Amino acid sequence: MPDTSATPDASAKPATPAQGSEPSGKVALVTGASRGIGYGIARALVARGDRVVITGRNEDALKQAVESLGPDRAVGVPGKAHDEAHQALAVERAMEAFGRVDYLVNNAGTNPVFGPIADLDLAVARKVFETNVVSALGFAQRTWHAWQKDNGGAIVNIASVAGVAASPFVGAYGMSKAAMVNLTLQLAHEFAPGVRVNAIAPAVVKTKFAAALYEGREEEAVASYPLGRLGVPEDIGGAAAFLLSDAAAWITGQTLVVDGGLFLNAGV
Known part of the structure; x- marks a missing residue:
């Protein structure tokens, strides 16, 4: 189940730290953050006082996100x-720009195919894994060597419920997100004790990326969620901000499922 995108509101006030709060001094690199879940995470981090470096493919959308x-x-x-x-x-x-990179959020992802894996083009499968998994490892390696190895920090990988349970028609995406869960475990083991590494597995979040899963049938889609709604980027932003905070100082190697109760109905 895909889980990223949605353009930031150009009219929104900049996500500056809450009144009365002090800048944290911490810096986060958030990939795929020009919109959707990545932007929601970046906004949550800026709101609490962090500074962010965000990436994205669309330069205009990225500029708009930075301005917001x-x-x-x-x-x-x-x-x-x-x-x-x-x-x-x-x-x-x-x-x-900031002299440090305390946090990494691997959010960038793709899902260019919809259908059974029995007919999956292997070239497409390689593209999915290259973007969703190998790139996350690359960012983690570079962040580790540039700052975290000597100074500590935390990493959050954005996985998906499709990576922890079979999901019809998004098998390639699900396989890549399952690999992301295992990558989280491996990095948590190797980067300890100075760097904590966790993952978030969202269900369907209302973004452009996931629109095919709910547009035109949202009422039907929502019926599967005990909490009575689909997710929004802010839901994942809050979860990521927690995992990248001192409140999660004794949490590493975990995958936090953020699904509105979806798995309660699935019996998982």
């Missing part, structure tokens, strides 16, 4: 997540 977040709080780096030169540039820009 606050140009003094955010830096945008356009590019494709699977491009190793882009990965390097994003981390370099974080270090140049």
Whole structure:
């Protein structure tokens, strides 16, 4: 079940820290954050006082997101997540702009195919894994070597409920997100004790990326959710902000399912 996108409201006030709060001094790199879940996470982090470096493929959308977040709080780096030169540039820009990169959120993802894996084009499968999994490893490696190895920090990988249970017609996406869950475990083990690594597995979140799963049939889709609604990017933003906070200081290697109770009906 896909789970990323939706353009930021250009009329929204910049997501500056809440009145009375002090800037945290912490810096987060959030991939795929020009809209949708990534933007929701970046906004939650800026609102609590962090600064962010955000990435995205669409340069115009990225500029709009930076303006909404606050140009003094955010830096945008356009590019494709699977491009190793882009990965390097994003981390370099974080270090140049803010001198540190405490947090990494691997949110960038793709799901270009819908259908049974029996007929899946293997070239498409490779593209899905390259973007959804290998790029996350690349960003983690670069963030580790640039800052976290010597200074500590935290990583959140955005997985999906499709990665922890079979989901019809999005098998390639689900396989990649299952790999993301395992990548989380591996990184948590290898990066401990200085860096905590966790994942979030959302169900359907109302974004452009996931629109095919609910548009025109939202009432039917919502019927499967005990909490009576689909997710919104802010739901995932709050969960990520928690996992990247000191309140989660003794949590690592976990996958937090954020699904509105969907799995209660699935019996999982």
